[in-house]
Amino acid sequence: MLNVLNLSKSYGSTQAVKELSFDVNKGEIFGLLGPNGAGKSTTLECILGTKKPDSGRTILLGNPADSLHPSIFENIGVQFQDSHYPDLIRVGELYAMTASLYRKATQNRDELLGLFGLEGKIKQPVSKLSGGERQKLAVALALINNPEIVFLDELTAGLDPRARREVWQYLEKLRDKGLTIILTSHFMDEVTRLCDRILIMQNGVASITGSPDEVIKQSGQKTMEDAYLYYTGEKGKYNENIICTV
Amino acid sequence: MRTLFVLFKTELTLALREFSGVLFGMIMPLGIMMLLGILYNNKPAFEGADYTMMQQAFPAVMTIGICATGLMSIPLTIAGYREKKILKRFKVTPTSPAVLIGAQFLSNLVTALISSLIVCASAVLVFDYSFRGSLFPFITSYFLVLASIYSIGILIASLSPNMKTANILCSIAYFPMLFLSGATIPYEIMPAGLQKVSSLMPMSQGIILLKGISLDIPVFSPVKPVIILALTALICTAVSVRIFRWE
Numbered sequence: 001m002l003n004v005l006n007l008s009k010s011y012g013s014t015q016a017v018k019e020l021s022f023d024v025n026k027g028e029i030f031g032l033l034g035p036n037g038a039g040k041s042t043t044l045e046c047i048l049g050t051k052k053p054d055s056g057r058t059i060l061l062g063n064p065a066d067s068l069h070p071s072i073f074e075n076i077g078v079q080f081q082d083s084h085y086p087d088l089i090r091v092g093e094l095y096a097m098t099a100s101l102y103r104k105a106t107q108n109r110d111e112l113l114g115l116f117g118l119e120g121k122i123k124q125p126v127s128k129l130s131g132g133e134r135q136k137l138a139v140a141l142a143l144i145n146n147p148e149i150v151f152l153d154e155l156t157a158g159l160d161p162r163a164r165r166e167v168w169q170y171l172e173k174l175r176d177k178g179l180t181i182i183l184t185s186h187f188m189d190e191v192t193r194l195c196d197r198i199l200i201m202q203n204g205v206a207s208i209t210g211s212p213d214e215v216i217k218q219s220g221q222k223t224m225e226d227a228y229l230y231y232t233g234e235k236g237k238y239n240e241n242i243i244c245t246v
Numbered sequence: 247m248r249t250l251f252v253l254f255k256t257e258l259t260l261a262l263r264e265f266s267g268v269l270f271g272m273i274m275p276l277g278i279m280m281l282l283g284i285l286y287n288n289k290p291a292f293e294g295a296d297y298t299m300m301q302q303a304f305p306a307v308m309t310i311g312i313c314a315t316g317l318m319s320i321p322l323t324i325a326g327y328r329e330k331k332i333l334k335r336f337k338v339t340p341t342s343p344a345v346l347i348g349a350q351f352l353s354n355l356v357t358a359l360i361s362s363l364i365v366c367a368s369a370v371l372v373f374d375y376s377f378r379g380s381l382f383p384f385i386t387s388y389f390l391v392l393a394s395i396y397s398i399g400i401l402i403a404s405l406s407p408n409m410k411t412a413n414i415l416c417s418i419a420y421f422p423m424l425f426l427s428g429a430t431i432p433y434e435i436m437p438a439g440l441q442k443v444s445s446l447m448p449m450s451q452g453i454i455l456l457k458g459i460s461l462d463i464p465v466f467s468p469v470k471p472v473i474i475l476a477l478t479a480l481i482c483t484a485v486s487v488r489i490f491r492w493e
Contacts, residue, residue, distance in 0.1 A: 048338050050493075070340045078338040084330035086256075086323075088263050093256055100252035101341040 007056035034201035077147035083138040092122035131158040207231040253349035271314035283373040305456035311361025315354035316395035317420040321402035325412035391452030397482035423449040
């Protein structure tokens with residue numbers, strides 16, 4: 001579904017992504033993890049063709065990123081971090097507008113919004129939704145075209161525990177139907193529950209990749225969170241230094 | 247086409263809901279029409295003129311809607327869509343963000359046309375306005391003025407890296423063109439010095455052109471305004487196409 005090979009991208013003197021390689025298989029939930037600024041969003045943007053990599057190549061649904069024909073996006077869903085919408089637009093209008101961008105049959109509106117608990121919000125301005133509702137709407141809109149592969153950047157940021165569970169359950173159902181999901185997240189419980197495989201990034205470089213269990217095992221830590229801190233260099237030396245200086 | 251239609255409908259709905267476009271593009275020109283009508287109705291434009299003040303002012307007031315949509319709504323909305331990364335979001339769908347910009351143009355075009363029709367209707371129905379020139383060149387010129395002003399709007403959208411800059415550039419373009427071009431305050435009552443400054447603006451040239459045609463002035467030559475308007479449209483569009491960024 002997706003191959004990334006030796007991807008590098010820098011902004012000026014900052015190396016955002018360096019020699020990154022990974023593959024994502026069909027029907028897999030793949031987690032891209034790492035602290036803010038590790039290069040996760042840049043990686044997603046290079047894959048989607050909204051940013052041009054300095055070197056390396058990415059192949060999405062069999063198409064190299066530098067020659068992505070717009071029609072390939074019929075089969076791709078995207079939720080960017082911090083989604084913004086036109087002022088004063090209502091949920092139903094935004095839904096209709098987003099659905100109109102796709103040629104192929106889109107999801108049933110009430111059914112899809114219902115799955116995210118938004119069925120009663122059709123007439124509400126998007127700006128009046130709570131942060132959690134807006135986030136759920138962004139995920140719903142990424143799935144509007146029944147994609148084969150969906151990119152979810154910080155999918156449950158701002159969601160309450162119940163809403164997070166609901167989104168997880170829904171994504172698992174879709175995965176079981178063959179949807180491929182690539183997500184970024186800062187919640188390790190989410191990652192452990194959802195992801196078949198993960199890749200932890202630090203300063204644009206891959207620290208480790210594998211299933212959550214493998215990653216925990218290799219790190220010699222007890223939990224995913226500890227393993228994550230271990231691989232992103234935020235446990236041990238750095239933390240102790242901070243504590244010492246305080 | 248279906249996509250364009252849905253986007254157009256949404257853009258128009260949002261513009262009506264937002265209301266400032268309705269206020270500045272429709273209600274304001276109607277108000278100015280009423281004011282001019284009440285103040286000057288049936289008075290000759292000047293001593294010995296064979297047309298009235300109303301006939302002279304009518305084509306200018308008709309362009310207020312073009313000004314409001316082209317120099318405010320279009321650049322502000324497009325710059326906003328870029329800043330909010332809505333155009334970027336379109337890049338990862340099968341639909342080009344250019345379709346959204348097209349829908350934005352259409353929605354503003356319809357607003358401008360409605361504005362002009364309101365001005366026409368009020369002039370004809372309330373103040374017995376009669377059109378003296380020939381209709382076809384007038385309508386053609388109207389769309390030339392529209393193309394020219396809208397191209398300035400898209401140039402502003404292309405030049406502005408963010409909403410703040412877009413706001414400043416819009417104000418710089420919009421208010422002088424609105425007040426000094428003759429659209430609101432009749433060009434004829436301005437002092438000579440101001441008239442000179444005014445005639446540098448494409449909007450003024452557009453109004454001169456529309457006036458010349460609608461009043462059927464025998465000595466009027468449309469060549470200069472037509473060239474200025476066409477050049478403005480061509481240059482601004484060409485520059486915009488080169489420098490426009492989706493994000």
